[in-house]
Each structure stands twice: as structure tokens, then as C-alpha cells.
Amino acid sequence: xxxxxxxxxxxxSVALFLYIGNALAAEFDIDVNCTMKPxxxxxxxxxxxxxxxxxxxxxxxxxxxxxxxQLGKEKAVLELMKIGQxxxxxxxxxxxxxxxKAYDPITIPFYLPTWEAxxxxxxxxxxxxxxxxxxxxxxxxxFGPQKRAARHMTSNRIIKGPDxxxxxxxxxxxxxxxxxxxxxxxxxxxxxxxxxxxxxxKTGQVDAHENSLVSPYSRxxxxxQKYIILTGHVYFPWHWVASKKWFDGLSAADQELISAxxxxxxxYGSRIEDEKDAFYAxxxxxxxxxxxxxxxxxxxxxxxxxxxRAVGELDPEVAAEVERLSQ
Numbered sequence: 037x038x039x040x041x042x043x044x045x046x047x048x049s050v051a052l053f054l055y056i057g058n059a060l061a062a063e064f065d066i067d068v069n070c071t072m073k074p075x076x077x078x079x080x081x082x083x084x085x086x087x088x089x090x091x092x093x094x095x096x097x098x099x100x101x102x103x104x105x106q107l108g109k110e111k112a113v114l115e116l117m118k119i120g121q122x123x124x125x126x127x128x129x130x131x132x133x134x135x136x137k138a139y140d141p142i143t144i145p146f147y148l149p150t151w152e153a154x155x156x157x158x159x160x161x162x163x164x165x166x167x168x169x170x171x172x173x174x175x176x177x178x179f180g181p182q183k184r185a186a187r188h189m190t191s192n193r194i195i196k197g198p199d200x201x202x203x204x205x206x207x208x209x210x211x212x213x214x215x216x217x218x219x220x221x222x223x224x225x226x227x228x229x230x231x232x233x234x235x236x237x238k239t240g241q242v243d244a245h246e247n248s249l250v251s252p253y254s255r256x257x258x259x260x261q262k263y264i265i266l267t268g269h270v271y272f273p274w275h276w277v278a279s280k281k282w283f284d285g286l287s288a289a290d291q292e293l294i295s296a297x298x299x300x301x302x303x304y305g306s307r308i309e310d311e312k313d314a315f316y317a318x319x320x321x322x323x324x325x326x327x328x329x330x331x332x333x334x335x336x337x338x339x340x341x342x343x344x345r346a347v348g349e350l351d352p353e354v355a356a357e358v359e360r361l362s363q
Contacts, residue, residue, distance in 0.1 A: 065098045066294075069113045069125040071105040076250070077312055078126055078274060079103055081182060081305025088297040097290075118175035120281035126274050126305075131176055136169040138351040141358060145217045145269040146336040147343050151183055153361050154271045162357050175280045179298040181273035183306035185313040189265035190252050190325075191244035192237075197331045198222070198338035207233055207245035213346045214270075220342035221335065237261060249316035258323035266329045276302055 068085065072078045079101070086099035107113055107122060110130045116122040132140040139162050141147055148154045157163060158181045167178040195201060202222030208214050215225045223244075228236050233251075236242045237260040244261075245251070246269070252261060276298045283291060321327065336343075347355050 063096050063098065065100055066124060067100050067102060067107070067122045069102045069105075069107050069122060069127075071110055071128070072103060074103045077305045077309035078182075080308045081301045082126060084304045085297050085301035088300055089294065092293050092297065093290075097294075114174060114176060114277075117277070117279035118281070120279050120285075122279065123282050124276070124278045126182065127277055128274060129272060131170055131174060131178070131275065131277060132166055135173040135176070136166040138349075139165050139169070139354055141347065141350055141354050142272065143211065143270065144213055144343055144346045146267075146332070146339050147347070148271070148358060148361075149268055149332065149336070151186070151271050153358075154273060155181060155183075156361050157357060158273070160357065160361075162354060165353075170277070171280055177278045177280050177283055179276040179278065179295065180302060181275055182302040183309045184271065184273050185248040185250070185309055186268040187246050187248050187270040187272065189244055189246045189267050189269075190257055190261045191263045191265055192261055193243060194263060194328060195265040195267075195330050196328065198335045200330075201335070204244050205242045207236060207242040213342075216345065217339050217342040220339050222338075233257075234260060249313055249320065252325070253316040253319055256323075258320060258325050262326060264317075264320060264325050264327045266327060267332060267335065269332075269335075274302075274305075 066089065068082050070078050070082060082099075082101050082103075086101065089097050089099050105113075107116065110125075110127050111134070113122060113125050114127065114131055114134065117125065129140065129142055132142065141157070142154060148157060158166070163178075163180075170176045170178050189195060189206075191204065193200060193204060195204075198221055201218075204223045206218055206223040206225055207228045208218060208225045209230070210227045215227070218225050226236075226242050228242065233245055234255050234257065237245070237257065245257075246267070249264070252258065252264065278294075283294075286294070317327070347358075
């Protein structure tokens with residue numbers, strides 16, 4: 037009887053061990069979403085993530101890439117992530133404004149004018165607050181930012197300082213703080229859909245616009261614009277995020293593998309972004325566009341009333357942290 041009991045317990049233990057082992061070794065898919073079209077640093081970073089994860093998991097994890105917003109726009113994907121219906125995304129800053137608006141100064145032009153400052157902010161105490169609030173309110177885990185190149189101006193007018201911006205008809209997206217800052221600088225903002233930028237410039241509806249260098253390159257704006265004005269006024273990074281509901285259900289080992297892969301992928305994506313930005317600059321120069329470095333300190337000083345209005349709507353800790361990073 038005793039021997040039978042021992043054998044029974046042993047059999048149960050072996051079965052349990054095999055069950056746990058099989059569960060830990062179970063295959064699963066990881067959907068990674070992004071609204072950008074293929075061909076950019078975003079896709080390259082996601083491909084790097086896929087390569088690392090599938091290799092390190094010995095093919096147990098299958099990364100599926102969804103570019104061009106195939107599963108929905110950023111907000112819709114974040115809502116799917118909250119309920120665990122999709123796993124990961126390389127998303128823009130909308131999750132910051134959705135869940136931690138009071139701690140998000142990133143969209144304010146000329147406020148954090150270098151990538152190093154933006155990265156330090158998002159990887160410092162304020163970034164941790166954003167991550168905590170995104171987790172609590174949105175069920176989203178933030179793994180950190182990936183570089184998106186600086187936004188500059190293109191213009192048919194030479195811009196060397198704030199006085200040169202006065203009266204400039206400038207295309208802007210419908211982002212209130214951006215419109216407010218450029219109005220403060222004396223520009224005449226015009227909200228035009230992105231697909232209409234080229235025609236608006238060709239017909240003289242606007243004389244300038246702002247974006248990263250991929251915009252004038254991909255739109256062949258050298259045909260309708262003369263100058264690149266290196267304002268570097270906004271760095272609007274991507275963020276690697278994951279569904280908390282999904283991620284919390286993984287083993288500690290799988291969580292560690294995925295987290296490490298994200299860190300490597302986002303560093304790789306940032307390097308690719310720099311390479312592509314340098315390529316765009318060279319090509320724009322080859323097509324005759326002239327690059328001008330204006331007095332950005334003077335422009336920032338002129339824009340300061342609008343900047344301060346925007347900062348006044350944020351938590352007081354934000355200004356203190358930006359001040360510390362600016363020293």
C-alpha cells in the first residue's frame with residue numbers, strides 16, 4: 037500500500053513537472069503594431085526585435101509585424117492593448133497625452149530642443165511617472181523612447197531670426213500648442229492636411245512648413261521650396277509599449293527576454309534614424325536646397341510667452357526637471 041502511494045505521488049509529480057515544462061515552452065505570437073509605412077527606421081527596429089526574440093526563444097515566440105496601422109490608429113491599438121487583444125506597439129506620443137498629460141512637455145516647440153534632453157527627460161523621474169500613469173490608467177507598459185529625427189522648417193524665405201518669421205504663411209498640423217507658438221513668432225499658421233502640402237506650396241497658399249527631413253525628401257519639396265531652416269524645434273519620439281495584461285501573464289524569463297530585445301531594438305532603430313536623416317540631408321542638398329542655421333536662442337526667446345502658457349498647464353515638477361536638464 038505504501039509502495040503504491042509512493043508510486044502514485046511520483047507519477048503525479050512527473051506529470052506536474054511535464055505540464056509546467058510544456059506550459060513554459062509553449063509557443064505564442066507577439067503582434068507588434070505601428071502606424072508608419074514600411075521602409076523607415078520604425079520597421080527596421082521592429083524587424084530587429086523580431087530577429088532577436090525569435091532567435092533567443094529558439095523559435096518559440098513568433099513576432100508578427102503590422103505596419104501602416106493595419107490593426108487601427110494609435111488610440112485604437114492602445115485600447116486593444118488595455119484589454120489584452122494585441123500585444124505590443126511602436127507608438128507615438130498619444131499615450132502620454134492620454135494617460136499622463138500633465139507630465140508631457142515633449143510636444144512644446146523649442147522647449148526641449150535636443151534629442152539628448154528629450155531622452156534624459158523620458159528616462160528620468162518624469163518619464164517614470166509617465167510610465168506609472170500609463171500602466172495604471174491605460175494598462176500599458178512603457179519600455180522607453182526610440183529616436184525620431186528633429187523637426188525643422190522648410191521655406192521660400194531665408195530665416196535667420198525671429199523677425200524673418202513675421203508674416204510667413206506656414207503649414208502646420210492641427211496641434212493647438214504648435215499653432216500658438218508659431219503665432220507668437222508672428223507666422224500665419226494654416227492647417228492643411230499632409231497630402232496637400234506640395235500643392236499648397238506650389239500654388240502659394242503657404243510659403244513654409246515644418247517636419248523632419250523625410251517630409252521634404254519624400255514629397256520632392258525642392259521643386260517648390262528653397263531653404264531648410266535648421267530649427268530643430270521638436271523631437272517627437274516613438275515609444276515601445278506593451279499590453280500589461282498580456283505581459284504580466286508571461287513567465288519572468290520571457291519578460292526578461294522581451295524587455296532586453298526591446299532595448300536593443302530601440303537603440304538600433306535610433307541609429308538607423310540618424311543614418312536616414314543624414315541621407316535625406318545629403319539628397320536635399322544635391323537637389324539644390326540650401327541649409328540655414330538660424331539664431332534658435334533668439335527664436336526661442338520670442339516664442340517664450342506661448343511656451344510658458346503651455347508649461348503652465350503642466351505639473352510644476354515638469355518645469356523644474358526641464359530646468360535641471362538645461363543646465
